[in-house]
Amino acid sequence: MNKCYVPKNNFDTVQLAHGSGGKLTLELLNDLIFPLLNNQSINSRHDGATVPRFKNNPVITTDSYVIDPLFFPNSNIGELAINGTANDLAVCGAKPRYFSLGLIIEEGLKISLLTTIIESIGKTLTRVDGQIITGDTKVVERGQADGIFINTTGIGELQTAHPINSQNLTPGDEIIVDGPVGDHGIAVLSRRENLGFDSQIISDTRSLWPEVETLLNSSIKVHCLRDLTRGGLATNLLELIQTKKTVGACMDSWKIPVKEEVKAACEILGIDPLYVACEGRMVIIVPAGQGDQTVEVLNARQDSPGACKIGRITDDDPGNLTIKEPLGTTRFLRLKSGEQLPRIC
Amino acid sequence: MNKCYVPKNNFDTVQLAHGSGGKLTLELLNDLIFPLLNNQSINSRHDGATVPRFKNNPVITTDSYVIDPLFFPNSNIGELAINGTANDLAVCGAKPRYFSLGLIIEEGLKISLLTTIIESIGKTLTRVDGQIITGDTKVVERGQADGIFINTTGIGELQTAHPINSQNLTPGDEIIVDGPVGDHGIAVLSRRENLGFDSQIISDTRSLWPEVETLLNSSIKVHCLRDLTRGGLATNLLELIQTKKTVGACMDSWKIPVKEEVKAACEILGIDPLYVACEGRMVIIVPAGQGDQTVEVLNARQDSPGACKIGRITDDDPGNLTIKEPLGTTRFLRLKSGEQLPRIC
Numbered sequence: 218m219n220k221c222y223v224p225k226n227n228f229d230t231v232q233l234a235h236g237s238g239g240k241l242t243l244e245l246l247n248d249l250i251f252p253l254l255n256n257q258s259i260n261s262r263h264d265g266a267t268v269p270r271f272k273n274n275p276v277i278t279t280d281s282y283v284i285d286p287l288f289f290p291n292s293n294i295g296e297l298a299i300n301g302t303a304n305d306l307a308v309c310g311a312k313p314r315y316f317s318l319g320l321i322i323e324e325g326l327k328i329s330l331l332t333t334i335i336e337s338i339g340k341t342l343t344r345v346d347g348q349i350i351t352g353d354t355k356v357v358e359r360g361q362a363d364g365i366f367i368n369t370t371g372i373g374e375l376q377t378a379h380p381i382n383s384q385n386l387t388p389g390d391e392i393i394v395d396g397p398v399g400d401h402g403i404a405v406l407s408r409r410e411n412l413g414f415d416s417q418i419i420s421d422t423r424s425l426w427p428e429v430e431t432l433l434n435s436s437i438k439v440h441c442l443r444d445l446t447r448g449g450l451a452t453n454l455l456e457l458i459q460t461k462k463t464v465g466a467c468m469d470s471w472k473i474p475v476k477e478e479v480k481a482a483c484e485i486l487g488i489d490p491l492y493v494a495c496e497g498r499m500v501i502i503v504p505a506g507q508g509d510q511t512v513e514v515l516n517a518r519q520d521s522p523g524a525c526k527i528g529r530i531t532d533d534d535p536g537n538l539t540i541k542e543p544l545g546t547t548r549f550l551r552l553k554s555g556e557q558l559p560r561i562c
Numbered sequence: 563m564n565k566c567y568v569p570k571n572n573f574d575t576v577q578l579a580h581g582s583g584g585k586l587t588l589e590l591l592n593d594l595i596f597p598l599l600n601n602q603s604i605n606s607r608h609d610g611a612t613v614p615r616f617k618n619n620p621v622i623t624t625d626s627y628v629i630d631p632l633f634f635p636n637s638n639i640g641e642l643a644i645n646g647t648a649n650d651l652a653v654c655g656a657k658p659r660y661f662s663l664g665l666i667i668e669e670g671l672k673i674s675l676l677t678t679i680i681e682s683i684g685k686t687l688t689r690v691d692g693q694i695i696t697g698d699t700k701v702v703e704r705g706q707a708d709g710i711f712i713n714t715t716g717i718g719e720l721q722t723a724h725p726i727n728s729q730n731l732t733p734g735d736e737i738i739v740d741g742p743v744g745d746h747g748i749a750v751l752s753r754r755e756n757l758g759f760d761s762q763i764i765s766d767t768r769s770l771w772p773e774v775e776t777l778l779n780s781s782i783k784v785h786c787l788r789d790l791t792r793g794g795l796a797t798n799l800l801e802l803i804q805t806k807k808t809v810g811a812c813m814d815s816w817k818i819p820v821k822e823e824v825k826a827a828c829e830i831l832g833i834d835p836l837y838v839a840c841e842g843r844m845v846i847i848v849p850a851g852q853g854d855q856t857v858e859v860l861n862a863r864q865d866s867p868g869a870c871k872i873g874r875i876t877d878d879d880p881g882n883l884t885i886k887e888p889l890g891t892t893r894f895l896r897l898k899s900g901e902q903l904p905r906i907c
Contacts, residue, residue: 234901238792241899243801263727264650264789265623267720271615278610279662279715280698283706305609317624319664319713353625353713357905361628361708368664368698370624370715375612382608444609447583456588554586556579560702 231326236356245354249332253339254318254349266350268315271374276311278302279370285560287330287364290404291419294367295337300422301446301496301562302371303345307426308442308499310381310433311373313345318352319368324359334365345424347371376433383457385440386464388532391508393501395428395515396421396522397474398450402493402561403482412486417478421522423497428515432501435514441502444495446562451491451550454500455538458530465537467547468528491540492553494561498522502530576671581701590699594677598684599663599694611695613660616719621656623647624715630905632675632709635749636764639712640682645767646791646841646907647716648690652771653787653844655726655778656718658690663697664713669704679710690769692716721778728802730785731809733877736853738846740773740860741766741867742819743795747838747906748827757831762823766867768842773860777846780859786847789840791907796836796895799845800883803875810882812892813873836885837898839906843867847875 234241251259259266282298303313318338322331342348379385400421407414425444432439443453450473458466475483475490483490501524503511508526515524538550579586627643648658663683667676687693724730745766752759770789777784788798795818803811820828820835828835846869848856853871860869883895 232901233904234899236904237898237901238797239899239901240897243897263654265621265654265656265716265718267619267621267654267656267725270619274612274615275620275717276610276612277660277662277715277717278696279664279713281664281666281700281713283666283700283702309608309610309612311610311612315622317622317715319624319626319715321626321628321666321711351623355626355628355905357628357708360705362711363702363706366666366707366711368624368626368713368715370622370662370664370713371610372620372622372717373610380612452583552585552588553582554579554584556577556582556584559578559581560700 229328231322231324231328231331231356233324233356233358236354242354250335253335256348259349259352268350274375276306276309276373276375277370278305279368280305281366281368282562283366283560284405284562285363286409287334289408289420290415292422293334293337294365295334296341297422297496297562298367298369299338299341299345300424302369303347304425304444306371306373307429308444310377310429311375313347313371313373313426315350315372316347317370318349320354321362321366322354322356323362323364324356326364345426381439381442383441383460386457386461386502386530387440387504388464388530389505390440390502390530391505391526392466392468392528392530393503393508393511393524393526394450394474394498395501395524396498397476398445398495398498399475399479399483399490399493401496402558403479405561406558407482414478414482418482421495421497425497425499428518431514431518437503437507437511437514439501439503442499444499446494446496449492449494450500451538452552455550455552458538459536463535465531465534466528467531467539467541469541471543472525472527474523474525488557491550492557494558496562574673576667576669576673576676576701578669578701578703581699587699595680598680613695619720621651621654621718621720622715623650624713625650626711626713627907628711628905629750629907630708631754632679634753634765635760637767638679638682639710640679641686642767642841642907643712643714644683644686644690645769647714648692649770649789651716651718652774653789655722655774656720658692658716658718658771660695660717661692662715663694665699666707666711667699667701668707668709669701671709690771726784726787728786728805731802731806731847731875732785732849733809733875734850735785735847735875736850736871737811737813737873737875738848738853738856738869738871739795739819739843740846740869741843742821743790743840743843744820744824744828744835744838746841747903748824750906751903752827759823759827763827766840766842770842770844773863776859776863782848782852782856782859784846784848787844789844791839791841794837794839795845796883797897800895800897803883804881808880810876810879811873812876812884812886814886816888817870817872819868819870833902836895837902839903841907
């Protein structure tokens with residue numbers, strides 16, 4: 218690993234010419250980026266990468282990461298850009314395999330920050346057993362991007378015979394969440410606004426594929442999976458049932474895991490943790506009667522953040538998500554029309 | 563086609579909440595973006611798209627488009643984002659099939675401009691016979707992106723039994739360019755700086771796959787292809803021979819096609835057209851003796867912009883690109899270390 222790239226010309230920040238396609242671009246790629254992402258495809262330096270054919274169907278997903286700040290408690294935009302895209306593949310039942318990497322860098326970004334971000338990408342790729350096979354680097358003038366924006370497109374290999382998606386949702390299905398929700402959003406917001414919660418609350422970013430693989434190797438028939446990023450638990454569940462159209466969902470508020478410190482921060486900020494993004498949490502929806510087994514299988518994993526059964530799919534109120542409070546009252550959770558937490562991923 | 567999306571709330575510009583993952587995001591996707599890119603994968607609204615297995619190897623490429631201005635003579639960032647990525651596949655010998663679409667939109671972008679850009683993407687996809695299968699939309703605050711940045715990742719299917727890349731370069735190989743160079747860069751620069759050339763000079767953006775397919779269906783053994791984007795003819799040829807390491811290249815200056823108006827603009831601007839980006843031109847490198855046939859095959863196409871044989875691969879000066887002038891002098895073309903034309907794609 219090349220931890221100490223020093224541009225030959227002693228620039229300590231990214232210059233416009235690093236994106237010109239000329240000498241400085243090649244230097245940035247050859248001396249900084251490629252050594253940290255070492256693999257054969259990227260070293261062949263062609264316009265595209267040819268990969269082996271898959272045995273199973275390919276699954277493709279894309280995400281741009283515009284998180285502010287670039288570094289947040291426990292992680293940074295580089296790790297997020299791999300985990301986030303890997304997780305979109307995982308919840309389709311696909312093992313992450315290949316990634317593309319599109320960097321849009323603001324002129325003036327410190328080379329040392331860029332190095333740390335690319336290093337994080339390299340380490341996270343090793344953890345998710347994936348490879349960057351093709352990439353692109355653009356530099357825009359000062360003020361025209363906020364440090365760095367990263368796009369990763371992920372290509373995975375489907376590992377299930379039956380599709381895993383919202384079309385499988387059936388009244389009676391049980392809803393499980395694999396750990397406490399809201400940590401990532403609050404950690405980022407706290408660092409961005411200097412709120413001081415970030416000593417206790419750290420981002421939950423991680424790869425969900427190992428959990429998904431465990432579920433697929435069990436006897437549980439997984440109906441649907443969804444990672445709880447932008448919009449959090451409530452928005453993502455709403456999107457699932459509104460795509461299916463014929464079902465609703467109901468959650469029991471006291472069963473939804475939210476850490477005490479996240480609850481406290483949300484109360485101070487006046488936001489609902491059920492709408493706060495996670496980057497390493499998902500809901501798992503399984504047929505009636507398989508919820509307890511799902512929780513057991515997940516919590517048998519050493520790295521389990523604590524899975525819980527939190528609700529069920531219903532047929533009495535299609536398209537609506539309701540939440541029961543301990544005293545028996547019920548309220549609707551709606552899609553928010555404003556922006557609660559911008560630039561959280 | 564839905565040409566007249568009017569946000570239900572009468573916003574005529576993109577709001578931060580359009581990127582929140584909530585109600586406005588769904589409205590933007592369902593009412594503006596999806597209708598213009600209509601296809602089944604994107605309508606399934608899953609985190610990723612499952613595609614059929616290919617018969618041949620997949621080829622993958624990615625590019626971010628940060629061009630300034632968004633609209634330039636004859637085209638816009640939307641068309642460019644499809645053609646550019648399709649061309650990176652084409653020069654690998656792969657037929658473009660699937661695309662991902664990552665939008666990073668600046669708060670305040672006019673909905674009407676966004677609509678025109680997405681429409682261009684839709685029309686260009688039809689021309690290249692490709693599909694957007696998965697996407698992502700982010701909105702960043704005013705001043706944090708310059709209107710819109712677009713990332714497209716392309717997945718193509720390899721159509722050649724032998725690899726087409728710089729490793730095939732052999733002394734004696736002939737170099738062909740498929741049309742006049744430098745139009746795109748000068749057209750964009752002219753519009754950006756209000757230079758007034760843009761009445762005559764328009765972008766050359768187009769899909770190169772039809773030409774590549776013609777070549778692959780002929781008896782010509784194509785050694786290498788490269789589209790002449792960032793850095794233009796000189797930089798791209800230099801990158802090819804420097805990747806191969808053991809060969810050089812030599813061009814005859816009087817054979818390189820450059821339109822008179824592009825030459826004139828370059829003289830006024832003090833830039834070398836051989837370093838100016840094209841978005842619909844490529845070099846084709848073929849074995850000794852096959853150059854004339856290559857020119858014939860390309861120029862037999864009705865849409866040919868005028869292919870010419872311009873030079874050859876040599877073994878006498880590895881890694882170096884030389885250009886012969888009509889009076890017999892020879893000079894080196896080097897990689898530029900500064901940024902000549904930023905944000906040209």
